[in-house]
Amino acid sequence: SALSDIAPSLLPRPRRLLLLLNPFGGRGLALQWCQTHVLPMITEADVSFNLIQTERPNHARELVKGISLAEWDGIVAISGDGLLYEVLNGLMERPDWEQAIKMPVGILPSGSGNALAGAINCNAGLEQVLGLELLLNCAVLLCHAGVAPLDLVAVTTASGARCFSCLSVAWGFISDVDIESEKYRHMGAARFTLGTLVRLASMHTYRGRLSYLPPGLGELPAGGAGEARVGGPPDELLVPLGQPVPVSWVTVEDDFVLVLAIYQSHLGADLFAAPFARFDDGLVHLCFIKAGISRAALVRLFLAMEKGSHFEQECPHLVHVPVRAFRLEPLTRKGILTVDGERVEYGPIQGQVHRGLARLVTGVSRLKIATG
Numbered sequence: 001s002a003l004s005d006i007a008p009s010l011l012p013r014p015r016r017l018l019l020l021l022n023p024f025g026g027r028g029l030a031l032q033w034c035q036t037h038v039l040p041m042i043t044e045a046d047v048s049f050n051l052i053q054t055e056r057p058n059h060a061r062e063l064v065k066g067i068s069l070a071e072w073d074g075i076v077a078i079s080g081d082g083l084l085y086e087v088l089n090g091l092m093e094r095p096d097w098e099q100a101i102k103m104p105v106g107i108l109p110s111g112s113g114n115a116l117a118g119a120i121n122c123n124a125g126l127e128q129v130l131g132l133e134l135l136l137n138c139a140v141l142l143c144h145a146g147v148a149p150l151d152l153v154a155v156t157t158a159s160g161a162r163c164f165s166c167l168s169v170a171w172g173f174i175s176d177v178d179i180e181s182e183k184y185r186h187m188g189a190a191r192f193t194l195g196t197l198v199r200l201a202s203m204h205t206y207r208g209r210l211s212y213l214p215p216g217l218g219e220l221p222a223g224g225a226g227e228a229r230v231g232g233p234p235d236e237l238l239v240p241l242g243q244p245v246p247v248s249w250v251t252v253e254d255d256f257v258l259v260l261a262i263y264q265s266h267l268g269a270d271l272f273a274a275p276f277a278r279f280d281d282g283l284v285h286l287c288f289i290k291a292g293i294s295r296a297a298l299v300r301l302f303l304a305m306e307k308g309s310h311f312e313q314e315c316p317h318l319v320h321v322p323v324r325a326f327r328l329e330p331l332t333r334k335g336i337l338t339v340d341g342e343r344v345e346y347g348p349i350q351g352q353v354h355r356g357l358a359r360l361v362t363g364v365s366r367l368k369i370a371t372g
């Protein structure tokens with residue numbers, strides 16, 4: 001009949017998601033969990049999808065550079081945080097990055113580093129959980145389809161390379177644990193606990209110069225690094241790493257146990273590191289621990305971090321400053337720097353926030369009614 005000819009185009013079409021799965025993420029459980037738990041759930045929710053298994057590092061990045069945006073309603077990484085980082089950077093590397101980065105991105109946590117999933121779970125008001133429980137929560141939220149703006153931080157390293165980060169830049173204790181604990185990766189999230197204990201036994205301190213631009217303080221374009229770029233918006237608050245920071249910035253030179261520039265609430269699924277952080281608050285939360293802290297106090301802070309109560313201890317060595325941009329210049333010769341948990345070249349590094357540049361599938365409308 002005539003009706004059956006027109007009806008399909010009048011009905012809302014099912015959401016089409018591009019699912020990218022890293023078969024080696026976490027303990028290699030991603031594919032099994034996806035088939036037994038995730039796919040049945042999203043099929044039930046009337047979501048249509050293509051599932052692609054990544055074959056190598058940067059595969060996801062290349063894939064999203066080539067897709068036709070109109071064909072998809074979202075790209076979902078079934079992985080740890082690393083694969084989502086590739087998706088975001090692939091989108092930003094496209095000539096049409098301004099449209100491309102508006103593609104909703106989601107995460108179904110099945111790696112060992114699941115910070116963003118922890119933040120999504122927390123934002124939805126759900127109890128902090130790990131492993132399969134976290135995956136199921138995120139799968140339910142994905143079916144709810146709510147999308148929120150997500151801050152990205154453009155990070156530049158000494159060689160001039162620029163990338164887009166959605167989680168954190170870390171130096172000292174945290175990046176040491178993250179990289180050294182890779183040898184315990186078969187343990188899942190427990191690898192970080194063991195790594196932390198091993199590191200505590202030999203607590204290092206690092207000398208460095210940390211500079212930052214607090215919000216509202218002379219946020220005038222610095223100009224120097226502001227040349228238009230193909231790969232994303234100009235960093236109008238930054239000057240090149242070879243030049244001194246603008247006069248409106250604050251600089252501290254000190255010995256640090258760790259420096260962490262974090263933009264989401266979670267550093268791992270059970271590390272509630274920055275309870276005050278919101279997906280699009282337009283802030284980098286600069287957190288650092290100065291040398292002189294006792295091992296016992298450091299352990300207390302890390303234990304309290306599970307509940308996000310570490311700032312309540314009023315530890316004099318722990319400092320938090322919300323900023324728009326920062327620069328870290330390590331003065332200690334050797335060390336490890338990570339961006340979103342992945343190691344980057346060691347040396348001066350700086351970043352500025354680009355508020356709400358990306359879109360994250362959070363499953364809840366950002367105007368949800370506060371509970372509790």
Ligand SMILES: Nc1ncnc2c1ncn2[C@@H]1O[C@H](COP(=O)(O)OP(=O)(O)OP(=O)(O)O)[C@@H](O)[C@H]1O
Nearest residue numbers: 022025026054055056057079080082083111112113
């Ligand atoms: N098929 C593959 N083989 C090897 N590496 C891959 C493959 N697919 C993706 N990768 C790489 O693996 C990295 C880590 O993946 P992912 O984000 O899933 O997990 P993670 O939590 O960061 O680490 P883990 O592997 O410990 O879970 C990604 O940055 C990606 O480049």
